Amino acid sequence: xxxxxxxxLALDVLDSDEAIRISEAxxxxxxxxxxxxxxxxxxGLQIIGKLAEYASIIADFxxxxxxxxxxxxxxxxxxxxxxxxxVQGFTGHDSLEICVDLARERNKDIFVVTEMSHxxxxxxxxxxxxxxxxxxxxxxxxxxxxxxxxPERVKEIRKIIGNELAIISPGVGAQGGSAADTIMAGTDWxxxxxxxxxxxxxxxxxxxxxxxIKDVL
Amino acid sequence: xxxxxxxxLALDVLDSDEAIRISEAxxxxxxxxxxxxxxxxxxGLQIIGKLAEYASIIADFxxxxxxxxxxxxxxxxxxxxxxxxxVQGFTGHDSLEICVDLARERNKDIFVVTEMSHxxxxxxxxxxxxxxxxxxxxxxxxxxxxxxxxPERVKEIRKIIGNELAIISPGVGAQGGSAADTIMAGTDWxxxxxxxxxxxxxxxxxxxxxxxIKDVL
Numbered sequence: 001x002x003x004x005x006x007x008x009l010a011l012d013v014l015d016s017d018e019a020i021r022i023s024e025a026x027x028x029x030x031x032x033x034x035x036x037x038x039x040x041x042x043x044g045l046q047i048i049g050k051l052a053e054y055a056s057i058i059a060d061f062x063x064x065x066x067x068x069x070x071x072x073x074x075x076x077x078x079x080x081x082x083x084x085x086x087v088q089g090f091t092g093h094d095s096l097e098i099c100v101d102l103a104r105e106r107n108k109d110i111f112v113v114t115e116m117s118h119x120x121x122x123x124x125x126x127x128x129x130x131x132x133x134x135x136x137x138x139x140x141x142x143x144x145x146x147x148x149x150x151p152e153r154v155k156e157i158r159k160i161i162g163n164e165l166a167i168i169s170p171g172v173g174a175q176g177g178s179a180a181d182t183i184m185a186g187t188d189w190x191x192x193x194x195x196x197x198x199x200x201x202x203x204x205x206x207x208x209x210x211x212x213i214k215d216v217l
Numbered sequence: 218x219x220x221x222x223x224x225x226l227a228l229d230v231l232d233s234d235e236a237i238r239i240s241e242a243x244x245x246x247x248x249x250x251x252x253x254x255x256x257x258x259x260x261g262l263q264i265i266g267k268l269a270e271y272a273s274i275i276a277d278f279x280x281x282x283x284x285x286x287x288x289x290x291x292x293x294x295x296x297x298x299x300x301x302x303x304v305q306g307f308t309g310h311d312s313l314e315i316c317v318d319l320a321r322e323r324n325k326d327i328f329v330v331t332e333m334s335h336x337x338x339x340x341x342x343x344x345x346x347x348x349x350x351x352x353x354x355x356x357x358x359x360x361x362x363x364x365x366x367x368p369e370r371v372k373e374i375r376k377i378i379g380n381e382l383a384i385i386s387p388g389v390g391a392q393g394g395s396a397a398d399t400i401m402a403g404t405d406w407x408x409x410x411x412x413x414x415x416x417x418x419x420x421x422x423x424x425x426x427x428x429x430i431k432d433v434l
Contacts (some may be wrong), residue, residue: 072254091337
């Protein structure tokens, strides 16, 4: 995944035509497009290959199963044309390792969820976040996912993982996180959804965020 | 999901024709068929509707996202014809609650993963297992998933959740768990995969396990 605009689009739409239209519009303004299960279940796995014509694709599947099932999922997603898969770390070292090993073989990326920003993430995930970040660093995953809504946590996670791993940060825009603050806190890419895909002019919305990012670099 | 044979088939194959052939063969011998993302990604979501002609379908998607994404996933899976979805509890009360509420509205089931049986489950999930079981009970989910490879844990989980919730237990057969021991430990359904779907005679393999279960009831 090339680091140019430092912006990732979270393409949280369900309709494949809309997904393609928006992806085409933001080409060049985003480094990657993140898609989740809702779009893939609605459109079929082949939507990944179609969107890959416009940008690198990150499959945000929060993969959280036993090692063998994790591998079967990542294999299909990479085969479909995705460049990266987002996996949960709470299922443990072996579930993560099989994904990281597969990604390495294929020159692809795995990003590991360290913590999440919804209220329920405080129940059990919050305490595990730093352990998961260390696990991701030990296994040399490509990076971790840490919320833009809590820039102070991004700084903490950066201390744990060092500079070898990337941080990608959702929560910018409609969820309240600031692109500039999150970049200054040490994230590599900010992830923006509604502010771009619900805009009448997705390309302009993306360009505005890229300008905001460039201003603080 | 009707409790007749107390047997669930874990249909961990990738080919849709094979999935249909095996499902047809075991009709009447299993109460449900559990399918995961590898089959659904390979065959499309509509495979769920096709297999639902032969038994109740449990979508073992280990759903582990923010509440809104969890809802979007469960909606599509129920719309496709599944009777139940397996979700992770690790992501917290709100991520679970939105799934349970949706299932209740539609007269469907949610089963919550309390702990898993692969080695990495000891890293972070094991300690959270009892909290997750209590969360599932508080929210009146349909049941929990607890490993047949550790019948003593099934007993502990039963004490926590009481008799209102069901327990379904994977790990019987090739993974070493015993159907009889797991039923005696208090599980409602045992989940068997390879021993049935890799058999030359899946119907006979299923019938043999059902006999073993009936012997201890």
